[in-house]
Amino acid sequence: MTESVPALVTYAALGWVALNVIFYISERWMVFSDIIWILLAGLLYGWVASSSNAGLPELVLNPEIVLFVFVPLLIFASTKKMCLFHFRPILLPAMLAGTLGIIISMLVIGGALYLLLGVEWLPALLFGVIISATDPLAVSALFKGNEAVTENQKLLIEGESILNDGFVVTVAGILALLIFSDESFDALQTGFSFVTHIFGALISGAVLGRVARWVLKLMHTSHYILTTNITLALAYGSFALAEFLHFSGILAVFAAALAYGYKPDHDSKNRESEEKVWEYLDYAANALLFFLLGTSYFTLTSDSTLPVLYTVLALALLFAARFIALGALKPVMRVEREPLTMNEFWLLNFSGARGAVSVALILLLPSTFEYQSLFLGMAFLMILVSLIVYPLITVKIIKRMTE
Template identity: 75%
Template sequence: MTESVPALVTYAVLGWMALNIIFYISERWMVFTDIIWILMAGLAYGWLSSFSALELPPLVMDPKVVLYVFVPLLIFASTKKMCLFHFRPIIVPALLAGTLGIIISMTVIGTAVHWLLNVPLLPALLFGVIISATDPLAVSALFKGDESISENQKLLIEGESILNDGFVVTVAGILALLIFTSTSFSWLDTSVSLVTHIVGALVTGVVLGRGARAILRFMHSSYYILTTNITLALAYGSFVIAESFHFSGILAVFAAALAYGYKPDEDRANREAEEKVWEYLDYAANALLFFLLGTSFVVLTQGTAFSVWMVVLALSLLFLGRFTALFLLKPFMKIDGAALSTMEFWLLNFSGARGAVSVALILLLPSSFEYQPLFLASAFVMILFSLIVYPLITAKLLKQGG
């Protein structure tokens, strides 16, 4: 154990140096965000680690670490920048896209996988819902500092992404229960369970978020170390408490961050210091997660045959699932009473990058599950394409819209 500590420190130092190089490359060649460059660096490391002569240790992300360590931090960091008052105008379209949109996407993808790949319907629907989860981490990185997109548009895209992640985890849990246990399907029981998971998560988050605010008022202090400690405890505490009651941890974190509130404190210096701490935590966690996503690709898909047919099908479903959902919901999605413009419709389509949550959910399925390798390989094709190609399309849309 003690021998591994110097090696761990060495890797950390090399990692920090690499981050600076990648940040420099990203600033010079503004084709991708630095997070996407980090993903490609992870892919390169994963490929190099496959050569035994180099003796590089294979790095594979642990699904429970992703869900319990990375997700609460990153969801809270994204949500705490939002103001509940400003979030109100887009809450209806965000809820529609993040719930009914997921159901439609799940049905389109699941039905295609069922008929074209001869996968039983429930497992096919499970894959459909898992891969419908968009990545709020990648979405947030896309629009950071971009002034060509309005605040409402940005809130809709980021808010919908966080909401659909929470909804996806909840629905995936219910489907997994039906597939891997002897539980029989009942529309009534399933609907009640779904509503309970969502409402319970939102109530838990709101209570804890307002409780954190009350503690700060009681202590009469806004010192940034204190507020950072409280917000970190709130992020992880809301997730763990919600999960312990079998509610959606992601939705609980989202509700806790909104309930805590993005309010300007009188002590502006401490507020700005806290924001800087959270900004760095957000960046460091994002960087490590995307690097691990890249390194995991080679290790987890070794021995998997990527046929042209499978790649074409995966990419077709990647687009069709979200496109169909947004096309059907477009008449009901309005921002401040105005219908979505054509540019906003396509922006929502191509800002729907997939990410680590989908991989984590597939890895959490029983290792004996016969369709896990197929789901994992298909998911990686979809994720890598959406993370590398979608940002280029999104940037072009924003440029045209500007």
């Protein structure tokens, strides 16, 4: 154990140096954001570690660490940037895309797996909902300082992703319960559980968010060290409490962050310092998560080589499911009472890259689950293609918006 500590410190130091190199490359060669370069570096590391005698340790995603360590931090960091007052104009379209859009996408993907691959109906729906969770980080870096993308458009993309993550985890949990438990299906009980899972999370998170704000008021100080400690406790505390009460931890963190920042303080040095701390935490967590996603690819998919038909189907569903879902909802989606433009529609489509949450949810399924290997292979393919290809398409959409 003592020998592993110096090695861990060495790897950490090399990792920080590598981050600086990657950041420099991404700034000089703006083909991808630095996060995507980190993903590619992880893929290279995973390939070398699994196919050579270099002696590199295999680094594999732990699903519980993803959901209980990374997710609360990343959800809170993303939501913390939003003020509820500014979020209200896009709340309805974000909710539509993050709920009904997910259901439509789930049905498209699940139906295809059921009809074309012979996967049983409930497992097919389970994969459909799991792979519908999105991660906008791959493209959101392209929005920074770009006046072609408005604040409402950025909020719509980020807000929809956070809401659909919570919705996906909730629906996936219910489907997993139906698949792996011996209990018979009860529509009334399932519907009640679904509603309480969501509203319980929102209420518990909002209460904790306001309590955190009240505690700060009692202390009569807003020093950034104090506020950073409280917000970190709020992020993980709201997630842990919600999961303990069998609510959605992701939605609880979302509600806690919005409630905490509903009436943000006036700009001050302490507030700016706190924002810088959270910005770095967000960056560091995402960098590590994307690197681990890359390093895990060769290890987790070694037993799940996809036939050509499955590969073509996975890529077709990656593009088609979200396109169909958003296409069906486009007539009723409004931002400040204005319908979505075609540019906004395509931007929302290709901001929906998949992320590590989907892999974590599949890994949490029982190891005896007959479709786990298939689901992992298809999920990794869809995730990696979306993370690499979608930013390239998004750049073209943004350029078209400026013309």
